[in-house]
Amino acid sequence: MCAAWATIHRCTLIQHTRINVAFQASIFIREHTFKEKLYENLRGVVSRYALMLIAKEKARVGKCGCTMRRTHGLPCSCQIGRMATIPFTAVDQHWRRLTSTSAPDESQPVLGLSIATELEVIAKMFEEANVPRRQAIKERLREFAYPDQTSMCPPPNKLPTRGRPNEPKCSSRRIPSSWENVDAIAGSKQASNSSAPQGKGCKTRSVKRKSIPLKQSAPKKRSKRIASNTAKLPPQHxxxxxxxxxxxxxxxxxxxxxxxxxxxxxxxxxxxxxxxxxxxxxxxxxxxxx
Known part of the structure; x- marks a missing residue:
């Protein structure tokens, strides 16, 4: 019996850990699908599974029977079509609870939940830090204070991203070697000599040269070695x-x-x-x- 209770307790702890991991993912993970203005009031405060159901209901085509609103407490497709941004109150309390502890009474003041001490430590750290450290602290605080904004800015000038830049001064051709320069000079001299005008009375006669084919040597025949299983005997001496x-x-x-x-x-x-x-x-x- 004790072994059975130990197994049940271990399984319960595993399930509790998975539930807490899912709650933390719903709070901190921002998926690209839910970055639209429609989910602006729901990011980080509503379960990710609820956001997936809303996205699936939004993409649904056909007659709306308001089944999602009655069974899950989420806005149906006809309500989503009339909303620019889904209000926080349109989602049931079940999907807004992202903690495994007992939910506090909203009418009573929350005791023990304050960040005054942490803010004092951060302010003291900010005053004692140098300029680069202050910039880093400020950027991190801006991420928490303004999650929809970013510190990145576009470049001042639009840079060309297509094609190779035109650089006439830089050439990709290699420097010719010395023998290439000699061949080029010799070729230009021969061309100038052949195109030079001849004097009067000088007749040129073109001589046709016969091309004599070279004798092709017969391919050497490789001697075939006769394989024998018997080893060669040593010479007489x-x-x-x-x-x-x-x-x-x-x-x-x-x-x-x-x-x-x-x-x-x-x-x-x-x-x-x-x-x-x-x-x-x-x-x-x-x-x-x-």
Missing amino acids: LKGKVYSANYIHEVPEFLREYVIDIQNVEDDGNCGYRCTSSLMGKGEQNWRQI
Whole structure:
């Protein structure tokens, strides 16, 4: 029984936390959909779910049966069409309660709810701060005092945002290299020589040059290697040699005559150190000394 009560208590606490989170979201979150003048008196003081129902009722097309007003205590579509701004009193008290504690009696003065102490601390902080700090405090206070306004201002001049700006002084062309300048000068000289006027009595004869096609060399045929499963045998002058490990067929033929001995070291990732240690005469097992 005690375990069941503990589980029920834990579930109740989770639900209470979710309800408080929803209340805080309704107070502080300002969605873009509800920034119209129609919801000016309801932002931050009415549940977000109620605002969603009002927006859905506003977008509804068809005959209004005033069902929303009778069942939910919210303005229906016919009332919304006649309102420029929905008054705070048009929403039922159920949607205006954004706290999980007991609602205080509005006829009695509220005790313990005052910001006089906080305002004194803020005023003292403002007097002791420097100029940048004062500007920051003032901007934060303006956000609370005037939530519908902003400190941002438009630019003094409308800036062109389309197309590339015209900058005749700056060119995107690269600087030509020295050999390009030489080719350009040589080309201009040849053009001037060909276009120069010739003297009287001088006849020019155009010579037609025959283009001789170059001989295309036949593509080299790659020799096909015949794969064989049998390993190549060592040459005749290596048949008398005896190695520690018979891996001479793995060595290229032009290097086999220089091979003195072959040892097969352990393949544990340190084979290079093992080979070096063995060739230095320290033995394969002393590879850690390398």
